[in-house]
Amino acid sequence: MSTNTDLQQTLKDYLAEKNLNKLFVSIVESLLLERPDNVAAFIVRYLKENFPNELEEANDDHSENEEKMHSESESEDSGSEIESENEEEILKVQPRPVRRRASICAEKMCTKAASAEEIKKTPKSQEEMEKIHKILMQCVLFEHLDEKQLETVKEAMFPVEKNDGENIIQQGDNGDNFYVIETGNVNVYILNESGDQDLVNEYSDGDSFGELAIMYNAPRAATCIAKSDVKLWALDRTSFKLILMKSALEKRSQYKSFLKDIPLLDGISEQNLSVISDVLHEETLENDQTVFNEGVPGDRFYIVKTGGVLCRKKVDGEEKIVSRLGPGSYFGELALLSGKPRAATVVTTADKTLLLSLDRNQFNRVLGPLRELLQQKEWKD
Known part of the structure; x- marks a missing residue:
């Protein structure tokens, strides 16, 4: 268990060091905004436009590695011969199998239809609104939203209460809600190769979780179980995507008008x-x-x-x-x-x-x- 915990901490430190969460959010927002059919090509173009220097350095490194491999390959080939002419012909004509790469595709949403849809509001006390606000301000997903947009997020969140030992998220399920914890503790488990659950993380007051499956339209990557009686605030997937997408559209329109x-x-x-x-x-x-x-x-x-x-x-x-x-x-x-x-x-x-x-x-x-x-x-x- 300590090995898995150390690995998770190492990965978490790497994410923070490289500011990857902010990069991922920016890419996903752009995907939701443009809704391209070819997601991979769109991401490549996005990286070329926003990180030209980094990609140029990567290409330089790649070229150096290719030249080195080519040089080593020529050296090896010079000392060997093909034993059979038939074998040489086979090598020439046999097609190389092509494997289609799998891709993760952001879920499409119709902007006109979605913007017309009312985001449900759940009544809350002022104290509850302030607690939710404090939690959201610690989450990179919402740090760019203005006060009006944050208010919409807070109004749309609804309460979820779980008893000690109850499942909140099940690994492999579709992502339905994004959660923030008001009170209580939540354990995070991932199935290992033996089919057993390894404890990899623990969330407590003020933490948030559940956004990745919604952002990437992917199955839940872990199981989250209440370690105690917990009170959570949840945002459904439609509201989650709609608010982020609307914020990106509104900000772009506002900035363009100003510029x-x-x-x-x-x-x-x-x-x-x-x-x-x-x-x-x-x-x-x-x-x-x-x-x-x-x-x-x-x-x-x-x-x-x-x-x-x-x-x-x-x-x-x-x-x-x-x-x-x-x-x-x-x-x-x-x-x-x-x-x-x-x-x-x-x-x-x-x-x-x-x-x-x-x-x-x-x-x-x-x-x-x-x-x-x-x-x-x-x-x-």
């Missing part, structure tokens, strides 16, 4: 605006909060959506205000274009200043062609 009003992006195609909208990171800052300091390395490009910022630069030993920026303004691009450290300190000037940003790879991919326009700014970063 169209930015002079810098005049002439950008609808498709490219959609690409930019899908990769924008949203961050809300309080008044007088530092976005970045002068002299630090630059890794993000920013657009002010609401609120404002001021830019301060040291001149003759004194820090002076060189610019004030409001909604629709952008900053932080020159450090990315030049590779030099930030040349100014940027601080927010309003409560709830909302910034949209792109990291270095995303910036180079979607805004690289605007390099000349970006370099015409009067103040330096």
Whole structure:
């Protein structure tokens, strides 16, 4: 049992280190949004568009390995001969068996039909709503939702109570609900090769589980059994998918509408605006909060959506205000274009200043062609 527990912890640490949960969620949201027939091709394209540098490094490594294998193969072949001409002919003409790769396909949902469907609401006390909110904020699946969308999730969740020893999820079943634990403990078991159940994890107050089978339209990967009397809050699969899909659609539409009003992006195609909208990171800052300091390395490009910022630069030993920026303004691009450290300190000037940003790879991919326009700014970063 300790071996399995250690393995699970190792895998969990790896997921956290590589931020894989966020990547998986992003891919699944895109799948639900586009609903492609060829899921594998869509994922490949998604990775090429969002992680070009990582894929280029992987291709370089792959090419080196291929060259090494080819060289070793030539070395081996030079010292051997085919014993029979008939055997050589057979090797030439015998077709290589083709095996069709299995794929996991995201469940299709009709956007128009789904959006017309009412999400059921379950009455709750204010205390219960606050407990659910606290749990959801710890879950990567919901961290990007705005307050209105989170409110919809909380209203849609319904109570589930299980006694000590009762099954909550059975390995191999279809995924029906996503769960968060208000009180109690839940043991997680996986069948081993002998048909026995190995304890691999344990959930307690504030934990959530059950999302993977719903996201990937796959059977339950484990059995979850109440270790004590537990009170859970559940979200059914239709509401789960619909809320995530609606949030992605609404956010894309909102961002595209905002980006169209930015002079810098005049002439950008609808498709490219959609690409930019899908990769924008949203961050809300309080008044007088530092976005970045002068002299630090630059890794993000920013657009002010609401609120404002001021830019301060040291001149003759004194820090002076060189610019004030409001909604629709952008900053932080020159450090990315030049590779030099930030040349100014940027601080927010309003409560709830909302910034949209792109990291270095995303910036180079979607805004690289605007390099000349970006370099015409009067103040330096």
